[in-house]
Amino acid sequence: MLWLTSTLHHLFIPSHRNNFRAKLLHLDFLIVLIAAATLLSFGTGWLEKTEILGIAQDIRIEKLFQLTNEARQSQGLPPLHYSNQLAHAAENKAQHMITNNYWAHFGSGRSPWDFILASGYSYEVAGENLAKGFMFSEGVVDGWRNSSTHWANITKAEYDDVGFAVMNGALEGEETTLVVQMFGKRLAQEQPVEPKDEKQLADVGLIKPAQASGVESTAAASAVQPKGENDFVPATIKNSWQISINTLAFSLSTALFGLLLVVLLVDLVMAHRFGIIRLTGKNIAHVIFIATLIIGLYFIKNGGLIL
Amino acid sequence: MLTKRSITHKVKDDLHAHVLEYLLLFTSAMIFLLFLSLFRGQPSKQFIATSVFVLYYIVWGITHHTRDQSLHLKIVFEYILIGALAMIVLRALLV
Numbered sequence: 355m356l357w358l359t360s361t362l363h364h365l366f367i368p369s370h371r372n373n374f375r376a377k378l379l380h381l382d383f384l385i386v387l388i389a390a391a392t393l394l395s396f397g398t399g400w401l402e403k404t405e406i407l408g409i410a411q412d413i414r415i416e417k418l419f420q421l422t423n424e425a426r427q428s429q430g431l432p433p434l435h436y437s438n439q440l441a442h443a444a445e446n447k448a449q450h451m452i453t454n455n456y457w458a459h460f461g462s463g464r465s466p467w468d469f470i471l472a473s474g475y476s477y478e479v480a481g482e483n484l485a486k487g488f489m490f491s492e493g494v495v496d497g498w499r500n501s502s503t504h505w506a507n508i509t510k511a512e513y514d515d516v517g518f519a520v521m522n523g524a525l526e527g528e529e530t531t532l533v534v535q536m537f538g539k540r541l542a543q544e545q546p547v548e549p550k551d552e553k554q555l556a557d558v559g560l561i562k563p564a565q566a567s568g569v570e571s572t573a574a575a576s577a578v579q580p581k582g583e584n585d586f587v588p589a590t591i592k593n594s595w596q597i598s599i600n601t602l603a604f605s606l607s608t609a610l611f612g613l614l615l616v617v618l619l620v621d622l623v624m625a626h627r628f629g630i631i632r633l634t635g636k637n638i639a640h641v642i643f644i645a646t647l648i649i650g651l652y653f654i655k656n657g658g659l660i661l
Numbered sequence: 662m663l664t665k666r667s668i669t670h671k672v673k674d675d676l677h678a679h680v681l682e683y684l685l686l687f688t689s690a691m692i693f694l695l696f697l698s699l700f701r702g703q704p705s706k707q708f709i710a711t712s713v714f715v716l717y718y719i720v721w722g723i724t725h726h727t728r729d730q731s732l733h734l735k736i737v738f739e740y741i742l743i744g745a746l747a748m749i750v751l752r753a754l755l756v
Contacts, residue, residue, distance in 0.1 A: 379739075381735065381738050381739065381742060384739070384742040384743065384746060385742065387746055388742065388745055388746050388749060391746055391749040391750045391753070392749055394749075394750070394753050395749050395750070395752045395753035395756075398753055486702045487701065487702030487703065487704065488702075489754075527705070528703060528704060528705050529704075530702065530704075600754075603753045603754055604754060606753075607750045607751070607753065607754060610746075610750055611747075611750070614743075614746075622668070623668055626668045626671055627668075633731060633733055633735070633736065634735075634736065634739065635722060635726075635736050635739040635740055635743075636675070636722075636725065636726075638672055638675060638676070638683075639683075639686060639721070639722065639725070640743060642683075642686055642687065642690060643686075643690070643718050643743070643747070644743075644747075646690040646693060646694065646714075647747055647750075647751070649694060650693065650694060650697050650711070650751075651754075653694065653697035653698050653701060653707070654697065654704070654707060654751070654754050654755060656701060657701055657702035658701040658702025658703070659702075
């Protein structure tokens with residue numbers, strides 16, 4: 355216990371033993387921290403590529419589904435059912451955006467309704483939310499919550515079903531994670547149908563959707579014959595050994611900056627209390643710098659939305 | 662009779678003595694956060710903004726201590742190492 359106290363004293367508090375500057379702020383220790391940070395930076399990339407450990411996606415469909423329904427229930431709305439067809443439409447939309455390098459609801463001659471109809475889902479009303487570059491599922495739904503148009507889609511009472519796609523890819527020159535959320539309500543008295551070839555869309559009577567906020571549409575009757583769809587709830591990942599790389603990197607980054615902030619403040623206060631006069635960098639300036647980076651982590655964690 | 666000033670007085674004195682420099686530092690921090698917000702979902706651009714901010718911080722430190730007549734090689738290395746640490750940590754998140 356005495357050893358621990360002595361070590362903490364040496365690391366955090368200026369004294370004759372550490373040349374009147376917290377050891378954690380010495381140049382040699384900063385080099386050690388840089389080496390550790392370098393390991394973190396390259397190690398996380400290596401872990402992702404080698405797949406030695408089970409790597410979990412930080413943005414998970416089951417989590418998005420759960421958070422979406424919790425958001426609806428907080429507004430007194432019934433939960434949405436998970437639709438494989440809307441999920442299929444969302445996957446196709448995500449892949450289409452990556453292949454054709456665009457980030458928009460309407461792009462490369464296709465609309466969200468094209469993908470929904472091609473999946474075999476004939477809708478009375480439908481909608482789409484998009485997100486990219488987020489690190490965590492909670493951030494995605496919070497981002498949608500804070501946007502009136504996206505929130506309007508999530509809390510639209512008319513929707514019955516939802517489907518998600520989460521896809522990694524290069525978009526506009528950057529590796530990113532896309533999230534596509536498709537909403538829908540089936541046409542009345544219609545059963546779900548098998549997904550069809552996109553080229554068969556031509557015989558579907560489609561009303562051109564209005565360019566409303568949050569991107570929603572109503573459509574006339576479809577010529578497709580209904581069939582059954584097995585609505586299924588995505589399975590929850592139960593493997594406790596899986597490591598979320600983004601969570602690991604983010605947590606370690608926050609911890610490192612937090613530690614630096616604490617040691618700078620403690621060193622500043624204790625040096626003043628002991629009346630130490632010394633030639634060092636300005637702790638106040640370092641505190642402003644590190645505090646800015648900690649706030650910056652919030653912006654890095656949250657990605658972008660499209661209106 | 663000797664009186665000891667409180668830590669807040671000492672910090673205030675330092676800020677008052679170098680008000681323009683600290684204002685520039687604070688402004689650069691706000692601009693950096695603004696660019697991070699503008700470049701949401703674009704990690705490569707956020708990394709560029711981070712690099713520029715870190716570089717500015719190192720230059721600020723050297724300039725500040727030069728004007729304060731307290732510039733020493735150890736202090737220059739201190740700003741460079743803290744800047745380098747920030748760059749490497751944020752690289753893990755952005756690249």
